[in-house]
Amino acid sequence: MAAQQSNSGGSATRSAGWIRLLLSNRKAMVGTLIVLFFLLLSVLGPVLVGQDPHAFVGMPHEAPSAEHLFGTTGQGQDVLAQTIVGARTSLAVGFATGFAVMAIGAAIGMAGGYFGGWVDNVLSLLTNVFLIIPGLPMAVVIAAYLPAGPMTILLVLVLTGWAWNARVLRSQVLALRDKDFVSAALVSGEGSARIIFREILPNMTSLLMSGFIGATVYAIGAQVGLEFLGLGDLSAVTWGTNLYWSSNNAALLTGAWWTIVPTGVCVALVGFALTLINYAIDEISNPRLRAEGSWSRLLKSRNVAAGPSTPVVRAHGA
Amino acid sequence: MAPSPILSVQDLRVEFMTPAGPVCAVDNVSFDIAPGEVLGLAGESGSGKSTVAQAIMRLLRPPAVITGGHVYFAGQDVLSMNEEQLRAFRWRKVALVFQSAMNALNPVLTIGDQIADPIIAHDRVTPAQAMERAADLLKLVNIDPTRLTSYPHQLSGGMRQRVVIAIAMALKPPFLIMDEPTTALDVVVQREILQQIAELKERLGFSILFITHDLSLIAEFSTRIAILYAGKLAETARAKDLFSDPKHPYTQGLLGSFPSVRGPRRRLQGIPGTPPDMRNPPSGCRFHPRCPQAFATCQTEQPALREIAPEHRGACHLY
Amino acid sequence: MRYLLRQLGLYFIAAWASLTLNFLIPRLMPGDPATAMFARFRGQLQPEAIDALRKAFGFTDAPLYMQYITYLRHTLTGDLGLSIAHFPAKVTDVIATGLGWTMLLSGAAVLVSFALGTLLGIIATWKRGGWLDSVMPPVLMFLGAFPYFWLAMVSLYILGFVLGAFPLRHAYSDTLSPEWSFEFIGSVLSHMVLPALSIVIATIGGWMLGMRSAMVTVLSEEYITMAQAKGLSQWRVMFSYAARNALLPNVTGFGMALGFVLAGSLLTEIVFSYPGQGYLLIQAVRNQDYPLMQGIFLTITLAVLGANFLVDVVYVFLDPRARGR
Numbered sequence: 036m037a038a039q040q041s042n043s044g045g046s047a048t049r050s051a052g053w054i055r056l057l058l059s060n061r062k063a064m065v066g067t068l069i070v071l072f073f074l075l076l077s078v079l080g081p082v083l084v085g086q087d088p089h090a091f092v093g094m095p096h097e098a099p100s101a102e103h104l105f106g107t108t109g110q111g112q113d114v115l116a117q118t119i120v121g122a123r124t125s126l127a128v129g130f131a132t133g134f135a136v137m138a139i140g141a142a143i144g145m146a147g148g149y150f151g152g153w154v155d156n157v158l159s160l161l162t163n164v165f166l167i168i169p170g171l172p173m174a175v176v177i178a179a180y181l182p183a184g185p186m187t188i189l190l191v192l193v194l195t196g197w198a199w200n201a202r203v204l205r206s207q208v209l210a211l212r213d214k215d216f217v218s219a220a221l222v223s224g225e226g227s228a229r230i231i232f233r234e235i236l237p238n239m240t241s242l243l244m245s246g247f248i249g250a251t252v253y254a255i256g257a258q259v260g261l262e263f264l265g266l267g268d269l270s271a272v273t274w275g276t277n278l279y280w281s282s283n284n285a286a287l288l289t290g291a292w293w294t295i296v297p298t299g300v301c302v303a304l305v306g307f308a309l310t311l312i313n314y315a316i317d318e319i320s321n322p323r324l325r326a327e328g329s330w331s332r333l334l335k336s337r338n339v340a341a342g343p344s345t346p347v348v349r350a351h352g353a
Numbered sequence: 354m355a356p357s358p359i360l361s362v363q364d365l366r367v368e369f370m371t372p373a374g375p376v377c378a379v380d381n382v383s384f385d386i387a388p389g390e391v392l393g394l395a396g397e398s399g400s401g402k403s404t405v406a407q408a409i410m411r412l413l414r415p416p417a418v419i420t421g422g423h424v425y426f427a428g429q430d431v432l433s434m435n436e437e438q439l440r441a442f443r444w445r446k447v448a449l450v451f452q453s454a455m456n457a458l459n460p461v462l463t464i465g466d467q468i469a470d471p472i473i474a475h476d477r478v479t480p481a482q483a484m485e486r487a488a489d490l491l492k493l494v495n496i497d498p499t500r501l502t503s504y505p506h507q508l509s510g511g512m513r514q515r516v517v518i519a520i521a522m523a524l525k526p527p528f529l530i531m532d533e534p535t536t537a538l539d540v541v542v543q544r545e546i547l548q549q550i551a552e553l554k555e556r557l558g559f560s561i562l563f564i565t566h567d568l569s570l571i572a573e574f575s576t577r578i579a580i581l582y583a584g585k586l587a588e589t590a591r592a593k594d595l596f597s598d599p600k601h602p603y604t605q606g607l608l609g610s611f612p613s614v615r616g617p618r619r620r621l622q623g624i625p626g627t628p629p630d631m632r633n634p635p636s637g638c639r640f641h642p643r644c645p646q647a648f649a650t651c652q653t654e655q656p657a658l659r660e661i662a663p664e665h666r667g668a669c670h671l672y
Numbered sequence: 673m674r675y676l677l678r679q680l681g682l683y684f685i686a687a688w689a690s691l692t693l694n695f696l697i698p699r700l701m702p703g704d705p706a707t708a709m710f711a712r713f714r715g716q717l718q719p720e721a722i723d724a725l726r727k728a729f730g731f732t733d734a735p736l737y738m739q740y741i742t743y744l745r746h747t748l749t750g751d752l753g754l755s756i757a758h759f760p761a762k763v764t765d766v767i768a769t770g771l772g773w774t775m776l777l778s779g780a781a782v783l784v785s786f787a788l789g790t791l792l793g794i795i796a797t798w799k800r801g802g803w804l805d806s807v808m809p810p811v812l813m814f815l816g817a818f819p820y821f822w823l824a825m826v827s828l829y830i831l832g833f834v835l836g837a838f839p840l841r842h843a844y845s846d847t848l849s850p851e852w853s854f855e856f857i858g859s860v861l862s863h864m865v866l867p868a869l870s871i872v873i874a875t876i877g878g879w880m881l882g883m884r885s886a887m888v889t890v891l892s893e894e895y896i897t898m899a900q901a902k903g904l905s906q907w908r909v910m911f912s913y914a915a916r917n918a919l920l921p922n923v924t925g926f927g928m929a930l931g932f933v934l935a936g937s938l939l940t941e942i943v944f945s946y947p948g949q950g951y952l953l954i955q956a957v958r959n960q961d962y963p964l965m966q967g968i969f970l971t972i973t974l975a976v977l978g979a980n981f982l983v984d985v986v987y988v989f990l991d992p993r994a995r996g997r
Binding site for chain 3: 407414440444448453456457462471506520
């Protein structure tokens with residue numbers, strides 16, 4: 036989706052300008068603040084809670100009260116404590132998986148796009164096959180044979196998730212290959228590694244960023260899903276196992292909605308915030324989307340509806 | 354001006370709203386076209402020719418905004434029409450022949466549907482009647498009516514362009530805008546298409562606003578010619594006056610830059626420099642950085658378009 | 673036609689790849705999962721029978737390629753082994769009990785979501801800056817950020833448990849048995865509402881945003897300007913010219929997204945104890961029923977490949993240019 040920048044060189048100043056643009060975008064600001072909040076929570080969480088989230092602190096399925104703000108689980112554990120502590124593993128696995136998915140997808144996609152020929156044919160076929168094989172059943176089959184835990188989840192999610200980024204980045208590399216500055220570098224006999232890292236990579240920052248963010252959203256969601264199925268480490272406290280246990284304890288059929296709401300809202304907030312940032316990246320790197328904001332504001336300020344025909348706005352400069 | 358004009362464009366101003374501020378693409382452009390007349394509007398790419406064409410039909414979408422002037426068609430004020438009035442006005446009164454038929458035709462609809470579409474939208478006819486008229490229109494442009502069920506990608510470039518012309522004829526409008534109707538084609542096909550347009554005009558008697566970057570194309574075809582440079586009119590004159598006695602240095606340059614149809618071949622000289630960046634147009638006369646005859650005033654003062662010979666107007670400090 | 677053949681080739685390769693993955697996964701894993709797997713049959717089967725099973729599925733000391741051939745022969749003849757959780761039922765029989773339900777639920781939910789989302793995307797682009805265009809995308813984006821099964825849990829709680837408007841679990845009422853009667857079909861439909869609704873809510877935003885951005889791209893095409901110039905009604909411009917073209921990339925995306933949507937609906941089935949593949953899958957996980965898990969993986973993969981081929985046929989029907997390719 037994101038359009039590429041058109042030249043190389045001056046990458047330091049460009050990325051500085053890029054970050055400034057990102058910060059001046061309202062969507063990006065909101066998204067970044069939410070993500071930062073949850074990152075802080077996952078770092079400080081266990082300290083804030085100050086107790087073992089496994090501890091039995093009350094009766095099973097106690098409704099929210101002053102003592103237990105979010106109530107208790109089916110085993111009498113504090114929901115708030117479990118939600119806060121769960122953020123750490125869930126986010127760590129999510130971001131690590133997101134990064135690995137992006138890196139592997141980028142490596143495979145870029146290799147195919149850059150080298151072309153039979154390398155590209157083989158890698159493209161591999162990418163298309165992995166894109167089409169449904170991820171969850173494959174992840175379940177593999178995870179079932181491995182010891183339960185974050186590493187297993189990371190591994191199966193990378194295996195089932197890399198292909199999308201590979202496809203996107205391959206087509207971007209193909210487009211960049213035809214650009215003058217890459218052709219110039221090729222003609223002047225620069226090495227492949229140098230061209231990839233000096234000429235091509237700097238022009239894909241926005242794509243790599245949005246690829247990473249998209250992969251992280253996928254990883255957090257899929258991780259929660261796998262853990263909900265019971266494929267996570269059930270003795271650990273994560274967002275996914277929280278939901279596994281509340282489902283296992285038939286929480287909803289006893290009316291204990293508070294055992295699922297906080298975790299679900301946290302997962303959704305993180306996912307939503309990351310998607311907002313991705314949206315903002317798209318807006319910034321795609322000038323047409325950015326331009327749209329400025330004219331629609333102008334038309335609104337003049338009370339002109341943006342219909343299918345050319346608007347007529349007289350009284351200039353008011 | 355003898356008869357009352359069918360189209361009158363007065364001080365038309367079109368701006369593009371960009372994040373960096375408004376960019377004026379068409380700046381106080383005025384011209385009249387009489388019934389049956391052919392006005393050639395010429396300029397380099399980026400001079401605002403197509404913008405003028407689409408502004409007349411109010412087809413530009415935001416960020417383009419019309420910020421001043423008037424467009425009257427047979428006395429009707431186009432700029433104050435509402436959506437429904439515009440819908441009824443378009444194609445019935447003014448039809449547009451697009452530059453690239455490949456892009457102007459909908460790839461997933463048959464040729465027949467695309468010709469019949471405006472007929473159904475404007476006339477009370479059944480789809481079957483519309484399709485019959487579509488077949489007649491194809492014959493009009495020398496295409497076999499069995500092609501009605503073809504899709505655009507199944508036709509050759511020349512055929513596609515003729516289909517676009519057939520669509521423009523669908524309602525027999527009194528006025529046609531042709532936006533470089535032949536640029537995407539090779540020279541032989543170009544000739545054929547122009548021939549076809551001339552014949553149709555002979556038979557149906559519509560007026561034409563013919564937009565081109567290639568003056569040689571409209572030399573024999575147009576009644577009058579207007580030269581557009583960087584969104585402003587540089588010169589307007591009767592076609593023969595403009596070719597025999599170009600006043601504006603830009604026109605002189607343009608004429609020098611194509612081989613003459615008649616008479617001895619002049620040297621291809623072209624105009625040095627490039628068209629100005631419209632986000633940051635030059636001060637004074639917009640042509641002065643490229644003008645061989647520029648002097649001090651040209652850098653500071655914008656020349657106004659005024660009568661410099663009978664029915665011959667120019668915007669240049671030399672006159 | 674060439675286009676369809678090429679796609680078909682891709683699906684055959686994908687099918688072969690998943691068969692091979694299925695073969696390799698238990699053999700590549702650390703430890704000896706095969707032994708562990710067959711150990712679970714102990715007590716249920718005579719040791720001789722276990723040995724026979726091992727041989728039948730190629731878990732022998734023979735070289736890998738021999739094992740592979742044995743495995744392929746069995747799989748291709750539709751023999752996926754015995755289920756541990758539903759012992760001694762065959763895996764194929766167990767899967768067959770849930771396949772129809774999954775196809776019914778996921779198929780209906782996906783089609784409704786795609787049709788509604790696409791329509792919303794068209795309307796949002798048509799009324800640029802209207803409430804549908806400015807309010808709906810962020811709301812749907814937020815809803816789309818929730819895990820499907822979580823939305824399922826919430827709708828189960830609110831609409832099923834608190835309001836009692838819809839049944840909480842299973843695909844039809846326990847008091848009925850499958851037959852072609854209005855009562856039974858009505859029961860199936862009312863049991864489908866909640867799970868389908870949560871899948872629709874979770875996925876509709878994606879279709880809407882996808883259609884919206886495809887529409888925005890198409891609207892800048894010259895044939896749209898031409899359609900406007902022709903003085904066609906906005907209805908005609910939006911549907912026959914813009915939406916008809918914007919649909920094409922979305923139909924391709926539809927095939928790609930099927931696997932992903934199916935994953936979500938499997939989890940949704942679990943929440944509602946809906947007797948489809950998802951429900952079988954969680955039983956397989958809980959009982960470490962490896963043959964059943966692998967059978968489900970193969971079945972779902974084949975179903976997705978088949979659905980993708982159907983999407984390709986629809987695509988060729990929608991895009992005249994693809995017919996010649």
